[in-house]
Amino acid sequence: MSPYNATVDTPRLRQALEAHGHRFTEQRGAVHRFLSGTDTHPTAEEVFHGVRGKLPAISLATVYKNLETLVGCGMALKLTYSDGSSRYDGRTDPHHHTRCNQCGEVRDVAGSVPPALLVDPTACPGFQVTGYRLEFTGVCATCA
Numbered sequence: 001m002s003p004y005n006a007t008v009d010t011p012r013l014r015q016a017l018e019a020h021g022h023r024f025t026e027q028r029g030a031v032h033r034f035l036s037g038t039d040t041h042p043t044a045e046e047v048f049h050g051v052r053g054k055l056p057a058i059s060l061a062t063v064y065k066n067l068e069t070l071v072g073c074g075m076a077l078k079l080t081y082s083d084g085s086s087r088y089d090g091r092t093d094p095h096h097h098t099r100c101n102q103c104g105e106v107r108d109v110a111g112s113v114p115p116a117l118l119v120d121p122t123a124c125p126g127f128q129v130t131g132y133r134l135e136f137t138g139v140c141a142t143c144a
Helices: 010-019 028-037 045-051 061-074
Strands: 079-080 086-089 097-100 106-108 134-137
Touching: 010 028, 028 045, 028 061, 045 061, 045 086, 061 086, 086 134
Parallel strands: 097 134
Antiparallel strands: 079 086, 097 106
């Protein structure tokens, strides 16, 4: 998939930003277009390098701030890991991921996950489940 998609739904982005008290900016649009145009689950630094070709004056700090704004508006997902690293996903529909323990590559899982792999939220007494994230870890074909 192309890392920069200029045909992303800008009115939907504007609406989501305004609903959360933010305004649309060229930088936010560029970060969103980049995320929506890739399936590689990039780091903030990778987004920065991808967007910088279209907006040479953009800073890494601006990219970080805009990524967090997009996550807060529901227009992107932030995948965080125990080592402190984060990757971003332009797909906000319910889906799952695989992550290679050697190279760190993150991929979307095609199709749906069998219900037998999911825990029943009622199995957590005294805890209100508001969401979950399923990630399969292992070794990708390239690293194997």
